[in-house]
Amino acid sequence: MGIDLARFHQTFFEESFEGLDAMESALLRLSPQTADREAINGIFRAAHSIKGGAATFGFNEVSAFTHLLETLLDEMRAGVRPVGGAEIDVLLRAVDVLRELLHAARDGGSADPAAVQQIGDALTRLLATPAADDGTPPRAAPSAAPPGTWRIRFVPQPQIFTSGNDPLRILRALSQLGELDVCCDTTRLPGLADADPERCYLAWELVLRSACDREAIAEVFAWVEDECELSIEPWRADGDACADTSASARRQAAEAQPLRLIEGGRTTDGAVAEPAARTAQRTESSSIRVATEKIDSLINLVGELVITEAMLQQLARTLDPVMHEKLLAGLALLDRNTRQIQEAVMATRMLPVDFVFSRFPRVVRDLAAKLGKQVRLQTVGEATELDKSVIECIADPLTHLVRNAIDHGIERPAERIAAGKDATGTIRLSAAHQGGHIVIEVADDGRGLDRTRIIAKARERGLAAAETMSDEEVWRLIFEPGFSTAETVTDVSGRGVGMDVVKKNVDALSGTIEVASTAGWGTRITIRLPLTLAILDGMSVRVGDEVFIIPLASVAESLQPSPGQIRSVAGCARVIKLRNEYVPLVSLREIYGVRTGAHDPAHGLVVVLESGGRRIAAVVDELVGQQQVVIKSIESNYRRVPGISGATILGDGRVALITDVAEILRIGSRAQAA
Amino acid sequence: MDTTIVRSAPPASAPPLDSASGGEFLTFRLGDEEYGVDILKVQEIRGYDTVTRIPDAPAFIKGVINLRGTIVPVVDLRMKLSVGRVAYDAFTVMIILNLGRRIVGVVVDSVSDVIALKPDQVRPAPEIGTVIDTRHIIGIGTIDERMLILLDIERLMLSADMQLVGQAA
Numbered sequence: 001m002g003i004d005l006a007r008f009h010q011t012f013f014e015e016s017f018e019g020l021d022a023m024e025s026a027l028l029r030l031s032p033q034t035a036d037r038e039a040i041n042g043i044f045r046a047a048h049s050i051k052g053g054a055a056t057f058g059f060n061e062v063s064a065f066t067h068l069l070e071t072l073l074d075e076m077r078a079g080v081r082p083v084g085g086a087e088i089d090v091l092l093r094a095v096d097v098l099r100e101l102l103h104a105a106r107d108g109g110s111a112d113p114a115a116v117q118q119i120g121d122a123l124t125r126l127l128a129t130p131a132a133d134d135g136t137p138p139r140a141a142p143s144a145a146p147p148g149t150w151r152i153r154f155v156p157q158p159q160i161f162t163s164g165n166d167p168l169r170i171l172r173a174l175s176q177l178g179e180l181d182v183c184c185d186t187t188r189l190p191g192l193a194d195a196d197p198e199r200c201y202l203a204w205e206l207v208l209r210s211a212c213d214r215e216a217i218a219e220v221f222a223w224v225e226d227e228c229e230l231s232i233e234p235w236r237a238d239g240d241a242c243a244d245t246s247a248s249a250r251r252q253a254a255e256a257q258p259l260r261l262i263e264g265g266r267t268t269d270g271a272v273a274e275p276a277a278r279t280a281q282r283t284e285s286s287s288i289r290v291a292t293e294k295i296d297s298l299i300n301l302v303g304e305l306v307i308t309e310a311m312l313q314q315l316a317r318t319l320d321p322v323m324h325e326k327l328l329a330g331l332a333l334l335d336r337n338t339r340q341i342q343e344a345v346m347a348t349r350m351l352p353v354d355f356v357f358s359r360f361p362r363v364v365r366d367l368a369a370k371l372g373k374q375v376r377l378q379t380v381g382e383a384t385e386l387d388k389s390v391i392e393c394i395a396d397p398l399t400h401l402v403r404n405a406i407d408h409g410i411e412r413p414a415e416r417i418a419a420g421k422d423a424t425g426t427i428r429l430s431a432a433h434q435g436g437h438i439v440i441e442v443a444d445d446g447r448g449l450d451r452t453r454i455i456a457k458a459r460e461r462g463l464a465a466a467e468t469m470s471d472e473e474v475w476r477l478i479f480e481p482g483f484s485t486a487e488t489v490t491d492v493s494g495r496g497v498g499m500d501v502v503k504k505n506v507d508a509l510s511g512t513i514e515v516a517s518t519a520g521w522g523t524r525i526t527i528r529l530p531l532t533l534a535i536l537d538g539m540s541v542r543v544g545d546e547v548f549i550i551p552l553a554s555v556a557e558s559l560q561p562s563p564g565q566i567r568s569v570a571g572c573a574r575v576i577k578l579r580n581e582y583v584p585l586v587s588l589r590e591i592y593g594v595r596t597g598a599h600d601p602a603h604g605l606v607v608v609l610e611s612g613g614r615r616i617a618a619v620v621d622e623l624v625g626q627q628q629v630v631i632k633s634i635e636s637n638y639r640r641v642p643g644i645s646g647a648t649i650l651g652d653g654r655v656a657l658i659t660d661v662a663e664i665l666r667i668g669s670r671a672q673a674a
Numbered sequence: 675m676d677t678t679i680v681r682s683a684p685p686a687s688a689p690p691l692d693s694a695s696g697g698e699f700l701t702f703r704l705g706d707e708e709y710g711v712d713i714l715k716v717q718e719i720r721g722y723d724t725v726t727r728i729p730d731a732p733a734f735i736k737g738v739i740n741l742r743g744t745i746v747p748v749v750d751l752r753m754k755l756s757v758g759r760v761a762y763d764a765f766t767v768m769i770i771l772n773l774g775r776r777i778v779g780v781v782v783d784s785v786s787d788v789i790a791l792k793p794d795q796v797r798p799a800p801e802i803g804t805v806i807d808t809r810h811i812i813g814i815g816t817i818d819e820r821m822l823i824l825l826d827i828e829r830l831m832l833s834a835d836m837q838l839v840g841q842a843a
Binding site (some may be wrong): 058300301303304307546591592593594632633634636637639641642643644647650653654655656657 | 724725726727728729730737738739740742743744745746747776777778837838839
């Protein structure tokens with residue numbers, strides 16, 4: 001092969017996984033009552049593009065398997081097969097198998113052959129059972145039988161192009177006559193090196209459902225009659241050509257012979273029959289795939305533009321407004337445009353939260369079935385947008401919370417009925433914008449957290465827990481490391497990570513997490529996240545002559561300490577008394593080695609920083625203000641700096657460093673220990 | 675490995691230098707000495723402006739600047755090599771170097787010119803104890819009465835001694 005197809009693999013896999021997700025969510029929405037044609041069409045299209053891609057790249061297992069899936073879908077789409085619970089189940093499991101096959105193809109492993117075999121067989125069995133055996137006349141029956149299903153075999157001679165004929169045009173003309181199924185036979189196709197682009201190596205098997213007569217079809221082929229093998233015959237079989245060839249393809253695969261590539265193409269008389277499908281396809285192609293780096297560099301450039309613009313504005317302030325009226329008007333316009341560009345560019349990184357939410361119907365369905373519970377999932381605010389990188393980081397914690405809610409929160413139907421509740425529990429996932437944040441909630445109407453058991457468990461684990469603690473403090477205990485879900489509130493085994501990992505993930509995104517729970521009524525977990533990781537809400541503080549940015553999410557409070565509030569412990573380490581609590585005190589001046597500027601301890605301010613549930617008080621000289629800053633990496637051109645997580649560029653073009661609160665905490669506790 | 679070749683060659687005869695030794699060099703002054711760096715490594719030359727100090731950095735690393743949105747560390751070569759007087763005024767110049775994937779700024783006394791050196795104008799560096807490790811010197815360039823110390827600036831800047839790169843790198 002002359003062309004390296006491998007570089008397209010990534011795109012193929014990305015698109016296929018997206019396609020599978022789309023199929024899965026569509027299948028979940030599909031129920032026997034709501035078998036709407038458009039939904040099935042959507043699923044079919046997804047399967048079809050996966051098959052096409054897989055065949056192109058030679059992932060024969062994937063394409064063969066998808067072919068079965070597609071055939072079943074096609075029958076549903078044509079209305080010859082009812083959409084029942086059994087079919088949907090098999091299709092869902094087939095989607096899983098397909099995902100595994102794709103993973104295996106990408107990573108070079110192999111999928112579980114037993115599962116592939118099992119689902120493949122299930123599909124084949126379904127296909128083998130005569131469609132529409134429920135007695136009702138299938139919708140597509142009239143078109144499947146005479147007055148006119150023609151089977152056409154069209155094998156053009158290789159030199160067909162030289163006479164100015166194009167098989168594509170012929171196929172198009174045929175599709176004008178009626179509904180056309182196209183199967184392309186690529187067996188004659190030589191390797192790319194030997195292929196002559198001016199020769200035609202393809203042959204086609206066509207099934208035309210049309211009321212027209214043989215003459216009409218023959219007329220389409222009139223110009224190429226001498227240059228091809230052509231057979232046109234009426235067709236009686238129920239299946240279609242694609243299904244036939246796919247069966248033969250499977251047989252061959254089973255005999256471990258090199259698989260014959262059969263590209264199943266399909267053209268339909270779309271303008272009339274499927275206007276909706278057309279629209280859907282148009283919206284698909286109205287988005288393009290762009291590498292994240294490109295967008296990041298765009299964001300950087302816009303950041304530059306904003307700074308330059310701010311500089312110009314500053315200069316313009318010194319100008320006489322009367323003399324420079326036009327210039328100032330122009331600058332005002334520039335200001336507005338720059339702001340709009342910045343917003344628009346930031347918006348390109350934003351994705352609807354639906355990208356995460358869409359996986360949950362499946363999670364809920366599977367887990368509820370497994371645990372013998374009835375759970376309804378409600379999602380609210382799927383269209384809420386947030387940064388792509390935030391979305392990627394939040395998916396796992398959210399999954400964990402949803403699993404927890406089903407596992408520990410929602411009771412068994414009998415228990416619920418006894419408690420006077422609806423037998424079906426509800427899990428509500430919601431997302432909404434609040435200020436510069438996005439708030440994601442996972443709420444269930446289950447039994448709620450059990451205060452006494454949490455306290456008992458915490459004591460068992462050696463955590464500080466007292467009966468007098470407020471509910472809020474008790475709920476916070478579940479985020480403690482070691483308080484893993486496996487042995488917590490209920491005895492149902494948890495899976496994977498504990499709540500402490502959820503909290504860690506949320507912290508890493510500089511977000512916060514809160515729990516509210518009422519016994520018997522349910523639990524609500526609220527996650528608050530910044531909209532983007534590229535921008536940070538910061539508090540700028542002055543230490544000596546230098547300005548540092550502290551992430552606002554980590555600032556618990558700031559205060560001017562009274563002289564008696566700061567005490568020393570064992571002579572050196574200092575603590576500050578905050579209400580009833582002693583918080584270790586560190587000086588940012590010492591940590592960052594600042595030597596400039598007058599240092600007056602009496603006038604210092606204290607900023608209480610919080611990260612991972614621990615607190616530390618930091619002495620600074622002045623609070624300068626609060627602003628949104630664009631985060632820049634220091635490490636790309638320098639090494640890591642202790643206590644610094646990154647840098648940003650201030651309005652005047654200077655660089656300010658961003659404090660790493662978690663590390664300040666570590667440095668602080670080390671200083672205390674020393 | 676070009677420097678090894680240079681060093682092992684006898685100083686009297688014209689050494690068999692590879693193409694890396696000849697070429698165009700940007701020359702600059704540090705105190706009384708004149709230095710040269712490969713012009714292809716130079717991205718731009720700019721005045722010294724506000725530098726943000728970095729905690730936990732040696733004195734010769736002045737801090738970081740904002741170079742059109744990129745955070746770039748600045749090294750004062752005069753301090754590092756203990757030559758020249760360390761003063762920052764309107765004439766202080768910063769050479770922005772593009773070393774492969776990293777961008778670094780160096781502060782020098784003044785930038786002179788760009789000169790082309792033929793391989794036979796480049797002599798190997800003598801084995802004398804200097805502040806600069808001879809491994810970081812390509813050779814000594816001579817034009818008329820001028821003597822240029824040609825630095826292997828990429829090696830020098832990325833050496834562990836400079837503390838610009840993390841331990842892992």
